[in-house]
Amino acid sequence: MTQAAQTLMDRVPEAPAPRGPGWLADLRGRAATALRETGFPHKKIEAWRFTPVDPVVRVPFAGPPAEPPAGWEAIAEGELTGGELPTIFLVNGRPAGQAASPMPGVEVTSLAEALDKDVEALRAHLGQHAPSAYFSALNAALFDDGLFVRVRQGQALETPLHIVHVTAPGAAPVAAYPRIVVAAEPGSELRLVESYVGEEGGQKHLTSPVTEIGLERGAVVDHLRVVRGAQTGYHVANLSVSQDQSSSYSSRSVVLGGALTRIDLDVVMKGEGASCTLDGIYHVDGKDHVDHHTFIDHAEPRCSSQETYRGLLSGRGHAVFDGTIAVRKHAQQSSAHQENRNLLLSDDATIHTKPHLQIDADDVSCSHGATIGSLDDSALFYLRARGVGREHAEAMLTYAFVKEVVDRIPHAASRQRIGRALLSRLPHGEAAAELE
């Protein structure tokens, strides 16, 4: 590059480096071209109306340095999952140390290595599920590593696969573009516990991951994804899931703040009888901004989806929920239920919620709803009339609002740590610690 980059777009090459197999170069080239043509999204683009990305894209974030910056381990300690699980660390999008299979039945390789070997199973998924627009195109143009996870036919993993993403800027603003590809072969079972953490304070950082998960016939994937936001951190992610016949996918998304956190979660059920569960919990405080866009595509008959997102909004926090469920014309006997409930804890917090059903079939069972409310006065009085102090009572009711969804997180150690982290962020949350 002859001139110093002024903005993030200056980092998008006109012709990406010819590294890896030819099909990948094509993919990257197309993504870079598309992004340079459209530019980054602005507020006139409906899906980005409430999430201005100017503060992100005007920073000329550099790609990650060759070596993980010193001190990344300390940043990693802030992550909220795992506990006793063996962990694979990705620092600024690249595996740190060995990304070998931590357990039998699953193959985990660094994406760079899988690309060097041009693994055929990878080609079936990489770039096949995620859209190539805006930030996912940015990731396609610029990613240089990540993980490839493959669970072989009929294998059921007993312990969850634990992946921790650390974004550590070091001395200059840095962007990480991890690409995670998961291939769940027929009849396999995988529990994925994925956690994102970045440095708080210091230089700005952008984490823009793309995760592609392909579930083949009858596969089961349970995916916990936790983002612990930072005031200096931007997280703009795409998660694209493709489901074959009778497969089952569960997503449990937890987002604790961040200067700007945007997650696009797209699930397409393209095989009959597939099912998915999308749970979400978010908390914004201070000047946090958290945006979830979800899209569930019922492309085939007899699929079911259940989506439950709960938000806690305090301080001057801003959250967006935009959820679309599409039921295609011949996707008869679909069942789709969507709910987004929000608890406003401050007069200065904002939530934009837009649940949306788009149904072209006629034999379906569908529902959707969104609520925005404050703490229930009669419940508060009931607790206080039993001697529980106001602040404690408020903390109890606030945590109770999300507890049902927290309780569904299957991995116990992660569930407990997430519960505690949530409580510690709430006003007087420590008083309600035993609720967790």
Added chain:
Amino acid sequence: MLLKIENLHVSVEGTPILKGIDLELEAGRVDAIMGPNGSGKSTLAHVLAGRDNYEVTEGRILLGDEDLLAMSPEERAQAGVFLAFQYPVEIPGVSNVYFLKAAVNAMRKARGEEELDAMEFMKLTREKAKLVNLDESLTKRAVNQGFSGGEKKRNEIFQMAVLEPKLAILDETDSGLDIDAMRTVSDGVNALRSEERGMLVITHYQRLLRYIVPDRVHVLVDGRIVKSGDGSLAEWLEDTGYAELGSASV
């Protein structure tokens, strides 16, 4: 005197509901407050417990020699006031046990006593659940969520048994109960009668007072106590009805 209400006037959104109530209750006594719908019975119960949105325009309430109206709802509870709600609130996500433990320990803390540990607390609740025949599995569920009408009312009396208040106010505890449930609840209440405790039993109907026999009965009509007497007043009301007491609002 345990409770002394003097010339209490209360308005809700500018409309006077209680229009000068005088009432005294000694420890060890059970008084009933009877009255037709809209007479102000529940308003009185809520004002005693400290609910917002009730404006006391005149009068005062003393608990012992303390000014009850100056206290927050939690301070009243910690001082020994207990309201058994007519409509117990469902609180999803908060288990009965957790809630009650928080309540017990808040009170113990306010009184300068050691907090109960999990074992002591479990022993206490097990014992008290028996008293009102409350299925112990209900104590692990979310507060009142999915409870039947009878279970909710039993849960109120169970809480009262655990919290051991000085002043218990039972707001229409009989509403929505069949005879068997009413008998169970009444047995629980009767077991909690004590020389140290006063109770106000608020009810529309005389039938509850066959099981919880009051020392005195006060008849509340249109925001005023129009008649007080011993237990036989309840029976007289059953025969003649509130209309005989000459209020236009009945």
